[in-house]
Amino acid sequence: MNVDRITEKLNILADAAKYDVSCASSGSKRQNKDKGLGNASNGICHTYTEDGRCVSLLKILFTNVCIYDCAYCVSRKNNDIKRASFTVQEVVDLTINFYRRNYIEGLFLSSGIFKNADYTMERLVQVAKKLRLEHNFNGYIHLKSIPGASDELMREAGMYADRLSINLEMPTEEGLKLLAPEKNRQDMITPMNFLKNEIILRTEEKKLFKKAPMFAPAGQSTQVIIGATPETDQQILQMSDQFYKGFKLKRVYYSGYVPVLSDSRLPALNTAVPMVRENRLYQADWLMRFYHFKVNEIVNQDNPLLDLDIDPKLSWALRNLQSFPIDINKADLQMILRVPGIGVQSAQKIVAARAFGKLNWEQLKKLGIAVNRAKYFITCNSPQYERRDLTGTAIKQYILAGSQSKYIKNSTIQLNLF
Amino acid sequence: MTTLIYDGTFEGLLTAVFEIYEHRLTHVRMQKGEWHNTALFENVIKVVTENSRATRVLKGLKQKLSAQGLQRLYAAHMAEMEGEDDNLVGYIRYVFDAQQNIEEDYGNKYVMRVSEIVRMVRREKHRMEAFVRFQELKDKTFYSAIEPDFNVLPLLIKHFRNRYADQKWIIYDMRRSYGLYYDLHETQYISLDFATVNPGNVISAYDDHEAVYQDLWRNYFTSVNIPARKNTKLHLRHVPKRYWKHLTEKI
Numbered sequence: 001m002n003v004d005r006i007t008e009k010l011n012i013l014a015d016a017a018k019y020d021v022s023c024a025s026s027g028s029k030r031q032n033k034d035k036g037l038g039n040a041s042n043g044i045c046h047t048y049t050e051d052g053r054c055v056s057l058l059k060i061l062f063t064n065v066c067i068y069d070c071a072y073c074v075s076r077k078n079n080d081i082k083r084a085s086f087t088v089q090e091v092v093d094l095t096i097n098f099y100r101r102n103y104i105e106g107l108f109l110s111s112g113i114f115k116n117a118d119y120t121m122e123r124l125v126q127v128a129k130k131l132r133l134e135h136n137f138n139g140y141i142h143l144k145s146i147p148g149a150s151d152e153l154m155r156e157a158g159m160y161a162d163r164l165s166i167n168l169e170m171p172t173e174e175g176l177k178l179l180a181p182e183k184n185r186q187d188m189i190t191p192m193n194f195l196k197n198e199i200i201l202r203t204e205e206k207k208l209f210k211k212a213p214m215f216a217p218a219g220q221s222t223q224v225i226i227g228a229t230p231e232t233d234q235q236i237l238q239m240s241d242q243f244y245k246g247f248k249l250k251r252v253y254y255s256g257y258v259p260v261l262s263d264s265r266l267p268a269l270n271t272a273v274p275m276v277r278e279n280r281l282y283q284a285d286w287l288m289r290f291y292h293f294k295v296n297e298i299v300n301q302d303n304p305l306l307d308l309d310i311d312p313k314l315s316w317a318l319r320n321l322q323s324f325p326i327d328i329n330k331a332d333l334q335m336i337l338r339v340p341g342i343g344v345q346s347a348q349k350i351v352a353a354r355a356f357g358k359l360n361w362e363q364l365k366k367l368g369i370a371v372n373r374a375k376y377f378i379t380c381n382s383p384q385y386e387r388r389d390l391t392g393t394a395i396k397q398y399i400l401a402g403s404q405s406k407y408i409k410n411s412t413i414q415l416n417l418f
Numbered sequence: 419m420t421t422l423i424y425d426g427t428f429e430g431l432l433t434a435v436f437e438i439y440e441h442r443l444t445h446v447r448m449q450k451g452e453w454h455n456t457a458l459f460e461n462v463i464k465v466v467t468e469n470s471r472a473t474r475v476l477k478g479l480k481q482k483l484s485a486q487g488l489q490r491l492y493a494a495h496m497a498e499m500e501g502e503d504d505n506l507v508g509y510i511r512y513v514f515d516a517q518q519n520i521e522e523d524y525g526n527k528y529v530m531r532v533s534e535i536v537r538m539v540r541r542e543k544h545r546m547e548a549f550v551r552f553q554e555l556k557d558k559t560f561y562s563a564i565e566p567d568f569n570v571l572p573l574l575i576k577h578f579r580n581r582y583a584d585q586k587w588i589i590y591d592m593r594r595s596y597g598l599y600y601d602l603h604e605t606q607y608i609s610l611d612f613a614t615v616n617p618g619n620v621i622s623a624y625d626d627h628e629a630v631y632q633d634l635w636r637n638y639f640t641s642v643n644i645p646a647r648k649n650t651k652l653h654l655r656h657v658p659k660r661y662w663k664h665l666t667e668k669i
Contacts, residue, residue: 001630003630003633006634007633007634007637010634010637010638010641011637011638011641014637014638014641014642015641015642017642018641018642018643018644019644031580032580032581032583035583035584036583036584037581037582037583037584037585038581038582039580039581042547042577044544044547044548045548045656046548046549047548047549047639047657047665047667047668048652048653048656048657049639049642049643049644049653050643050648050649050650050653051643051644051645051647051648051649051652051653052647052649052651052652052653052655052656053644053647054656055639055642058638059642094634097627097631098631098634098635098638100552100554100560100582100585101551101552101553101554101560101631101635101666102550102551102552102562103551103635103666103667136584256647258644258646258647259646273646273647275647349522349524350524352522352524353522353523353524353525354525355522356520356522356523356525356526357523357525359525363524363525363530366524366527366530367524367530
């Protein structure tokens with residue numbers, strides 16, 4: 001093994017893959033088979049980068065050579081950077097050896113498009129196939145489906161991978177046209193649709209025959225870059241909703257645009273990464289998937305943008321004060337889930353615990369709810385509750401004054417020390 | 419107030435519960451360890467662990483708790499958290515004194531506390547599943563040292579055996595001086611005598627490729643970072659400093 005060469009390749013191809021934010025390793029049911037290596041039934045973040053993102057998978061590109069020239073991408077054809085390509089065996093060896101040391105949950109393999117879609121996809125499938133068949137590797141494998149690759153290859157990929165994903169890149173077709181004129185949204189939707197149908201088919205098959213092979217057991221996901229094009233949060237979230245429903249996606253990832261290239265179509269190089277907006281989008285996404293919110297309750301014609309100061313659930317509650325306060329000891333679970341400061345687990349615990357006796361503030365606090373926010377929206381087994389008829393704006397101000405945003409820079413805190 | 423001194427085992431704890439009911443004690447305090455015959459304590463009972471008594475209490479618990487609930491109680495005790503035995507005994511007494519299954523009565527302080535303990539233990543277990551870093555030795559055994567906040571090694575057996583079925587491995591708890599060893603067939607508890615290990619031999623005990631993969635991993639860790647998104651506070655929350663000395667990428 002040429003250590004220096006491998007190290008250089010790894011540095012280049014990990015660096016190029018890092019803007020893909022998907023890192024989930026959960027949702028698969030793959031078990032260890034015949035005393036082989038690994039299983040993929042957990043979902044573990046093995047470490048975190050200094051920017052606070054989870055490192056769960058060995059996330060690399062097979063190559064950063066690419067025939068496309070997408071404006072937002074570091075690996076674009078006309079960008080003057082070092083290029084490198086792995087061999088199939090190199091990726092297999094790295095994956096196995098990292099996995100054996102408990103560094104990773106598995107492999108996330110993406111690639112620049114070299115020669116054509118099928119040629120690229122074939123390499124990715126070869127890696128997965130080799131890992132599964134030659135090394136009896138049962139860890140997690142996430143493969144990118146390359147737009148335009150043949151159905152045959154897609155089907156083979158699904159046999160070996162746990163998750164497949166195609167990045168939509170931009171939230172809307174117009175955005176894509178602007179920044180990646182050579183790409184076409186339909187080329188991304190076609191394989192997504194093919195995989196959706198295939199997954200449904202195989203799941204049915206597996207219900208009938210237990211021995212039937214697994215097919216992409218962790219489903220499909222996608223990613224959109226936000227902040228590179230002028231879409232509103234409403235457009236973005238409506239798109240997500242549509243893909244969750246129409247294509248049964250497991251996840252939509254939102255990647256705040258990191259200015260890496262100078263291009264008149266893009267935000268300037270010194271623009272800050274829209275991290276707060278990204279965070280609010282994820283919160284909204286969670287509301288749709290776990291809190292039974294409809295997309296137009298979160299964003300709509302009157303409120304096309306998410307409030308950056310407060311989370312989207314609090315935003316919704318402030319716009320719907322007529323629904324509050326609710327009695328925590330009587331309200332149904334669906335309504336408790338809508339109270340700012342109460343998460344899914346706390347809500348379930350509240351419903352379980354109140355069967356034994358009415359709950360008061362002290363107990364609610366112990367249960368883990370954020371009383372500083374929830375107190376404006378609930379009553380409980382206590383004579384104390386918010387009696388003033390506060391407006392939404394006033395509540396927002398009280399909450400903001402009483403809490404410190406996690407986005408306030410460290411420097412202000414340091415100043416307070418002196 | 420009566421102080422019950424017991425040996426720290428789960429059976430011992432259950433025997434203590436037996437004695438509490440036998441002697442109709444109301445206010446009790448649990449204490450782990452040896453009994454020193456001093457006049458300091460007015461009421462001291464030395465609990466002699468007795469399997470038959472422990473089994474009777476266990477049988478009672480099984481009738482009043484779900485299998486999962488009992489497992490949670492067991493895990494909470496095994497974690498050996500300082501000063502929590504009184505809460506565990508309080509929990510067990512509440513289980514017996516109540517008419518129905520009280521596992522989800524989170525308004526009760528004992529149920530809430532056990533729930534918190536279990537959450538902390540689970541988090542530590544999960545952290546260890548993430549933070550174990552194996553190093554390959556010359557004899558192809560993969561070795562890892564850990565220092566978890568609580569005693570979670572027994573909870574890790576299933577996870578690691580299901581995962582690394584085709585390699586020999588050792589996970590060693592430095593703080594509690596015992597470890598797990600899997601020899602491709604079964605796992606057993608072991609203890610290593612580090613006093614007799616010559617530090618010079620330790621480096622040479624590693625496989626030739628070990629240093630290469632450690633370097634590659636550190637390189638990878640650096641390469642995936644996005645400096646424009648630097649967020650030290652978040653990083654530290656996820657990877658607290660006390661774990662760094664056993665993390666290859668943070669050494």
